[in-house]
Amino acid sequence: MGILEVQNVNKRFGGLQALDDVNLNVEENTVHAIIGPNGAGKSTLLNCFVGRLTPDTGTVMFDGQSLIGRKPHEINQMGVSRVFQTPEIFTDLTILENVMIPSFAKRDGAFKLSPFAAVKAESAIRDHAEDMLGQVGMLEKRHMVASAMSRGDKRRLEMAMCLAQSPKLLLLDEPTAGMARADTNATIDLLKQIADSRPITFVVIEHDMHVVFSLADRISVLAQGHVIVEDHPSNIKGNPKVREAYLGDAHE
Amino acid sequence: MFGSKISDTTTLILFVIVVALIPLLAAPLGAGYPALMQFFAIFGILAIGFNILFGLTGYLSFGHAAFLGVGSYSAVWMFKLLSMNVIPALILSILIAGVFALIIGFVSLRRSGIYFSILTLAFAQMSYKLAYSVLTPITNGETGLQLALDDPRILDSARTSGQLPTPNLFGLDMNATRVVDVLGLEVQLNFGYFFSAAFLVLAFWIAMRIFRSPFGLMLKAVKTNQNRLNYTGVNTRPYTLAAFVISGMYAGLAGGLLACMDPLAGAERMVWTASGEIVLMTILGGAGTLLGPIIGATVIKFAEAKLSKFNEGVVHGWFDFLPDGLADVLTWVVAKFVGDGWHLTLGLVFMLVVTFLPGGLVEGARRIGGYLGRRGQKEDLEQLGSNVQGGKTTAAE
Amino acid sequence: MSKSNFSRRGVLKTGAAFGGVLAAPTFFTSAANAFTNAPGASSVTFGFNVPQSGAYADEGADELRAYQLAVKHLNGEGDGGMLNTFSSRALDGTGILGRKVEYVTGDTQTKSDAARASARSMIEQDGAIMITGGSSSGVAVAVQGLCQEAGVIFMAGLTHSNDTTGKDKKANGFRHFFNAYMSAAALAPVLSANYGNDRKAYHLTADYTWGWTQEESIAAATENLGWETINKVRTPLGAGDFSQYITPILNSGADTLILNHYGNDMVNSLTQAVQFGLRDRQVNGKDFQIVVPLYSRLMAQGAGENVKGIFGSTNWHWSLQDEASQAFVRAFGQEYGFPPSQAAHTCYVQTLLYADAVQRGGDFNPCAVAEALEGFEFDGMGNGPTLYRAADHQCFKDVLVVKGKDNPSNQFDLLEVVDVTPADQVTYAPDHPMFAGGELGECNPGA
């Protein structure tokens, strides 16, 4: 029984079969990577996990509950967080506030009318947020406005925001896209450290094979909306189907 | 207050002091008469409320004047039917405006961006058009809803004098004014003003609490990145709706107070340009800041009252010391901008402010403050960072 | 200029409630007065509250010119205008009761709210003892109500709705201008003479209170003639293009269109009705006709040649040949270079009437002024013998029926007076159903 079970998911956009009978089983507390050439349907699949898209048919079960038809905020409240390809943060707010918001959401639920409480007085939330910022190495910058940060910092901030909710499942959409090699390595280290320090499951979509093979416990290869292989990383490299799928796209 | 480190409590105390001293401060400017001072306070409340929606969530409502109108109508009906006491009138104003805001907000908030603006505009225009025509039995149309001698007023004992009663707070008339002489200056102490000012302080205090609360933080987050907020487990609709309703209730309170100061409710209060004026006030002062909207409201109401009164005769008086020909030319030029031309000045000032001071007058004051004392400035800006989004022009999107 | 309190009751209560707390030893309250804004020994201030922005701004500007002229004449400058023809000789060009007349102006924006705010500022800040002006009935009624509460006299400017001196009449408010009922009553005989008694009328009415009273009045008057009312259609204020209201007239069987519109609505609906060929049509064997119950020269200018031959009524017109009208046109024309509008005339007259009432009564107290105005009969103001009726504070005088001129000699010469309906034909009982429902109340002197 995996924490995330995807069965027979289909999604069609007009004439394009974006997802074709996708099956996936993500074990708890593992790092599961989804790879595949451009247009394979990786992002579509991810969007089906978070409530942005609804599959035409099939089931997506998280922790024994169906995710189909739930809204993004409901799915998040169940313990699924998401890191975007381009960091989605609250650019106008300070870094500390950015991390406090997810903590509030975790504690107060999807909506709480508390116009007379003071953010200042929420020391538990702040301490927790500062702790998270410390873990991603951004504690000193906590009073900066988020828009003033570098792209790498923004991504680390987004990571801290997700971690602040102690999610059971963290979805990462190309966490190292557009990064220099040094930053990529730092990110790998950070993710490893996170994965080792707590019970958490990662689903990573990634193009960079270096990242995938450094992190993944299991890999699913998606091609033309279909999972062609799901296996241990060591078995993926030599798989002929994978080579075929990547043909013409091989240096990815 | 501007760019210097002042705690909220100190700000509030300073605010109360300034508000209490307005009759004294405004008198030398020729603005110290009850009607205008009441406007300062009431439109201040309106702008604060609008800012809770626009300044925090970024949702630009172009129909906020409808709630002002609804509040006024409710209050006047209360005066006509129940009692001239302002308390039931204000309670009904806030409630009815809240209900209207709940309905309009529930529908309009299904869309965002300019679609939201157009939806609110459409609702407000429908209210205005209907109030002006087919709803005349309720609104008294063009003339506006007024008191009449034969209104029932079931809670008030019948007044025998042939005069209309005055809105009052347990017998204290809103138009009661005491004129005192301070160093040769006539200062008008008007009960209605202090009554409205008390609500202004209350409104300011509530807004301040909202700004500093987790609820307010969520609203700011809505403005910055609604998408992220959804994926952070927050349902943004109830937050925006709550902000919309709170903001509508502020407008209802302002409308109710307008009726308390002057028991008449006219349909023009709801026309779309009146909503535009609320936006102007907020932006002029500084959207997203605590004090900006109040400053904007005060400046616009002051300009409207004073500029429109400078007729050509008055202007010519200013240039009397000059030779005749020159005085005539100057009068001709200046008169284009005051008196009946004051809208031109309003439009120009507004363009200049939006172009050069997108953060409004508060940003202007902050910049001046920056020139005066550069030390410690950076730290303050960081501190204030989350309070001045309205002042930022380059919000990354 | 002396300040005083808005309300008598207010003073007493203030004194008890918070005056004691706020009044430090160095503060001195000003001397109590018998009424609001009692003038000082040397000058008296009037408040001219006219539309300076919005659709009626030109009319407002003309009103303001008339007021300034009136102030000049009251203070003994210029040629004295109608002071020389006015039947009451109380005013002698030395101001009022020896005080020089000064004035402040405000912008009503043709909105009840703005008009009241502007009037309040003139009363509370500038010490105006009398408010006058306005170019729409909604504003007039709203400001009249305010003046009643504040305890100053309101001399209405251009306001034509029956309500101003009907259900919304106030003891402190006075109207010289005529009203919708009078327009209808004055037009009826002329319409009957020109168009016969067998007509089918179609009404287009501005959908607000003035439009409704105008429609009610003219429909009643024409039905009395034997006309049939085919339909009464309400049009939104400021509709701009009225084509969708005009085309249904074409096949409705109506042979007369009555446009209960004013201002830009009137300009547009008339222009478009003519464009749709209504005046070229033959219906029921008769030439189709258009009637505009309330005319104004300023609006006739906007409608251009479309007004030619169309009947309507007006309160006064500059081409009148009586001595008083000529004196006023001369004074106004020499000052500004063009003839005055009816709005200018009524405002000028109202100012003189107020001043005269103060002079005759010997007191600025609004109640004394009201008493002097009530039942006052006068002449020499351009409308023939006139009565300020005590029961509703409405002036009763002859009403002019005018027609768009076929060959105007200049841009001001657009209307010709075809008939003068005498005052007794337009007079109605104070409790006439169209005017019932309100009470005058008692005059309020304020403080």
Next chain:
Amino acid sequence: MGDIVLQILNGLDKGSAYALIALGLTLIFGTLGVVNFAHGALFMLGAFVTVTFTNLLSFERVTLSETETTAWGSPLEIREPVLQAWFGDFGLWLIDYSVLVSILVAIPIMFIIGVVMERGLIKHFYSRPHAEQILVTFGLAIVLQEIVRTFYGANSISQSAPDALRGMMDFGVVLGFEPGMVPYPTWRFVYFFFAVVVIGGVFAFLQFTTFGMVVRAGMADRETVGLLGIDIDKRFTFMFGLAATVAGLAGVMYTPILSPNYQLGMDFLVLSFIVVVVGGMGSLPGAVAAGFLLGILQSFASMNEVKEIIPGIDQIIIYLVAVIILLTRPRGLLGRAGVMED
């Protein structure tokens, strides 16, 4: 039945004006991404170009009479139309056709006004939030209308259509109605066909010229076009000029229908925005379709039969339609996703 045909004609006629204004507004929004609240003012300026032109044409030489005087005693002014004195019948013809002739004048003037507006103000607001664009152009609209009021006053100024086009056309006869059942003013037909020609011209320009192709590409994907190394700035300026010209021409031709006054622009502003939003922000065919749709709906809502069922519906129909469309079709009739929702 005749009434229904008449209302459709009314609707098409109203719709022409709405569509023309909305077309320019959408053009500006689609290419430049600017929400222009001063667009109604451009319509108004167009109308006043005609007023000015007519005034110039009918310029009169004024001589003071030595014998006659006015009612107020000053010498009577004798006015002589200069144009007639100079050109005789041609002068009269020019005055008669002043509205149509002023199109020629309005095109360059409105284009220049548009270019100056874009270079002087709008271009500084490309990267700024929509709220600020709305506010600054709203301020500009106030300034423009107040300037016009300074020169022309607040009253409406009547403009006549040329004598030959002033009459009625019996349109019903074409459809088999009895004569006199469905007459319609010739000028309104002229306006309708003028609108069709201008709309067709704009579409053809965008469809068949390279310039238009770039602009259309820009409307679809601004970033890519920028990357192609095309000087987008100049084209934006041109587009703004074009939009101003379209709005101005709509105003020029509307003057005989609606005597212009300085508030004309504000009256049309809200309406044109609703048309654009109903049509779908950034969609040119949407703007045109919505213009005609709203025009026709407005006409039908004003019919007595409809008003008897729902009192006051003619007052609110436009807004009601906007609300319904936006709630059922969030992007408007023909709009694309993602436009103006940030």
